[in-house]
């Protein structure tokens with residue numbers, strides 16, 4: 001199986017030890033399931049690798065955008081992770097969950113003046129500043145509030161992570177960050193150092209998402225430490241923080257490589273210490289920002305099959321009661337998913353079909369060429385694995401389809417952490 005939290009018992013798919021048929025019956029479909037233990041295990045993979053391979057401060061920040069739900073923040077906090085946020089909506093969610101925002105880093109390539117004011121009123125720990133204009137607004141706001149705001153600068157290291165173009169963010173020609181290559185990063189550092197209400201702690205980069213290449217984060221670490229050393233010589237500024245972003249790849253199908261996160265972190269640690277030594281710089285505090293690798297394989301979506309269309313000589317279509325409205329990732333990136341029958345797991349999977357949603361859009365495909373039992377019929381439940389990241393958080397209201405509920409599966413029981421949206425919820429803001 002794709003992940004050890006997926007098993008089969010008596011012809012029925014189990015997730016996190018729970019019978020999916022029972023969950024589908026209890027909560028209705030579509031429904032997002034989240035496995036609390038798996039989230040904790042994923043957090044601990046980072047924290048225990050940090051303990052093993054690092055002897056200087058290092059911390060993981062959970063990237064909220066992967067799945068931003070109030071009930072997840074106490075889990076993240078208990079596991080000792082900080083967080084990233086990218087909008088006031090995410091700040092509000094974390095804040096409502098009682099998460100200490102001192103531990104939060106605020107990203108985004110375009111924070112509005114209102115965003116900056118809101119984040120500072122909520123005493124966000126650190127801004128990750130993307131441009132000079134943003135630094136100016138933070139400086140002015142900090143002066144008004146009579147405080148000094150901690151920031152990092154987002155730098156573009158110019159590394160190709162070999163991932164989808166839409167999630168490739170570390171190249172010079174990117175809307176994110178300021179390039180080292182063009183000398184603009186140097187200028188921005190110099191400028192920010194001249195501001196009196198901003199405290200520059202160090203630098204951030206994020207080269208992309210769903211990165212499988214073994215050495216991408218290592219390369220980013222090297223380039224960024226080189227930059228820190230360069231700035232130290234040129235501007236006598238000693239960075240105390242380096243944040244190398246997230247992007248660890250996740251296994252969506254059996255043909256994806258198995259990602260050995262512990263080994264990856266080990267190799268990043270080796271490169272980190274050897275480069276600090278080579279560059280003769282003190283080791284900065286290191287941050288990593290996993291999002292997907294914390295929550296993706298902790299998630300599963302259940303759907304109920306509706307119509308099955310078999311046209312002789314053409315492909316088959318199996319339609320389910322959700323679609324791009326709860327999982328737009330195939331439509332956006334052609335993302336691969338493993339789709340499994342939730343019942344009939346003992347039957348052969350002899351029918352090949354496009355698993356499609358119910359939205360009025362031909363591109364509303366959850367996954368093409370899925371294998372299902374040929375006895376699949378209306379009312380059967382189908383599971384899509386590894387939907388914990390960028391599914392609930394990317395859900396849309398196209399066709400006025402309510403966002404499905406999210407159910408947290410824990411050792412102590414199952415409970416909804418996001419209620420099923422009602423039709424009234426859909427029109428709440430319509431005047």
Ligand SMILES: *Cc1c(COP(=O)(O)O)cnc(C)c1O
Nearest residue numbers: 063206209246247289290291292
């Ligand atoms: C999206 C993002 C992350 C998380 O990426 P994952 O691929 O989910 O690990 C981390 N940092 C920044 C700045 C991001 O934009």
